[in-house]
Amino acid sequence: MTSADAVTVETLAEEASILDRTDPLRAFRDRFVGAETSLVYFDGNSLGRPLRASVDRLERFARDEWGGRLIRGWDESWMQLPFDIGDALGRTAIGAAAGQTVIGDSTTVLLYKLVRAAFDAAHAADPARLEIVVDRDNFPTDRYLVEGIAAERGGRVRWVDVALDAGVEPEALRAAVGPSTAVVLLSHVAYRSGYLADAAALTRIAHDAGALIVWDLCHSAGSVPVRADAWGFDLAVGCTYKYLNGGPGSPAFAYVAARLQDRLAQPIQGWMGTADVFAMGPEYRPAAGMRRFLSGTPPVVGMLAMQDTLALLDEVGIDAVREKSVALTEFAVRASDALLAPLGVTVASPRDPGARGGHVTLSHPAMRAVTARLWTQDVIPDYRDPGGLRIGLSPLSTSFAETLAGLRAIEEAVRAEGPGR
Structure with a gap:
């Protein structure tokens, strides 16, 4: 890694830290199961993390409503x-x-x-x-x-x-x-x-x-x-x-x-x-x-x-969720340009945030192998042909630091799986 790369990574890390500290939705991340772990989850656009409240709800339902009320639950x-x-x-x-x-x-x-x-x-x-x-x-x-x-x-x-x-x-x-x-x-x-x-x-x-x-x-x-x-x-x-x-x-x-x-x-x-x-x-x-x-x-x-x-x-409001989503995908695009573009990775999603939803697709011929490698390292994106690795950023459960950690792991995986390895 060159000194220029090190500065870029340090700058991105500082930016991620500031964005997380000033994120008005940051406290909601703790309500999700697994958010406290080091696993990087980039697949919330395929299967979202469960809320802790849902674990309790499902247990109560099985015990009290299904187990306690039985067939009466339909009428009730x-x-x-x-x-x-x-x-x-x-x-x-x-x-x-x-x-x-x-x-x-x-x-x-x-x-x-x-x-x-x-x-x-x-x-x-x-x-x-x-x-x-x-x-x-x-x-x-x-x-x-x-x-x-x-x-x-x-x-x-x-x-x-x-x-x-x-x-x-x-x-x-x-x-x-x-x-x-x-x-x-x-x-x-x-x-x-x-x-x-x-x-x-x-x-x-x-x-x-x-x-x-x-x-x-x-x-x-x-x-x-x-x-x-x-x-x-x-x-x-x-x-x-x-x-x-x-x-x-x-x-x-x-x-x-x-x-x-x-x-x-x-x-x-x-x-x-x-x-x-x-x-x-x-x-x-x-x-x-x-x-x-x-x-x-x-x-x-x-x-x-x-x-x-x-x-x-209902508590947060969909407009606040969208604002966080735009910030996450904007950060992911900036980090991808700095870390992945030199390796031949391109952003295969609209760069205009007004024309982009909640995920970003990164394109490179090695992305199928990259995705498989990342899954063994507890970094979980998904893959879509042709050569697209999708980063799904769920606004309420994803942090900026997690996003950067995942992109740095993608960088290392592309280096390992890309041409000339």
Whole structure:
């Protein structure tokens, strides 16, 4: 290491120390399990750390509610949980008034329900609307679902080409939609690059074309502000195990604007979506409101832990979370430029913080091997082809010192795994 490098590292360390001392959210880090250890966790955009309060909640539930109340729990509170927690999520994380958000199935199943329902409604209103618009770099599930629904319903896919270090911009969507568009499916934050879409503008473009739009909020809910009602969203789906810390495989949420709820017929007709759940009638009669978008028995245990993060978001405010997120990713970019750019590592995410979500992707041909090496050293990023190492920085559980420690470990790993090793 040269003397110039040493100064750079020292300067970054001093900056990280100052940023941590002056961080108004610094005390919240201690509420997360494992935050006191030396492990560097860069994968909060795939699976968030649990809150200590959630450990206590799960233990109490197993002992007192499940063990103590048994089947009575359904009548006493469990049947209402998908709606109560959905309303809390809508209020704190996605800017939705009550009665429009529900906790339900997996992200994939909820996306299928809402995209299929939107396509059917648009096509029924205008048979010329046969196209589903999606970008080629959307998350695989989104793309696969669109292909399947188009084949199932006699529609077709209209693909939008995007750069891998960016995402769907208004001009590209405007060129893709028109009289044939039934529904548009977009991600608010791109899973690979972290590109933060202009959701309000893109929603207006879809509406101007007469189409419905479904938003994938998996990489934005709990990390960046979402104003579902104010931006005119039609439908949205998001997972809860990333920035909402719901735990592995925790159920996803669905948002359906109140103006659309009675117009849409969801395609997986199960007993929980009926007007009278316990009537056990001879035919399916859909419930009013968000209940009609449920299908089977609510995953009660899976939706418990997210309540603690939603309460924390209510306490802190999503705008404060976003401010910390921007500061973290800005610091990560500056440190990457100083430590990793000389090794041929490039930032494959937008450099404008206004166009970037909560993670930063670093690109280098050796990143798959780098990621594997780092995992053995208790530094946990994740990898996405081609050659992308993602740094997921959860604002409430990640410190600036932790971020720098992880980037220094990446530097050493790139030196070890890179060309000419």
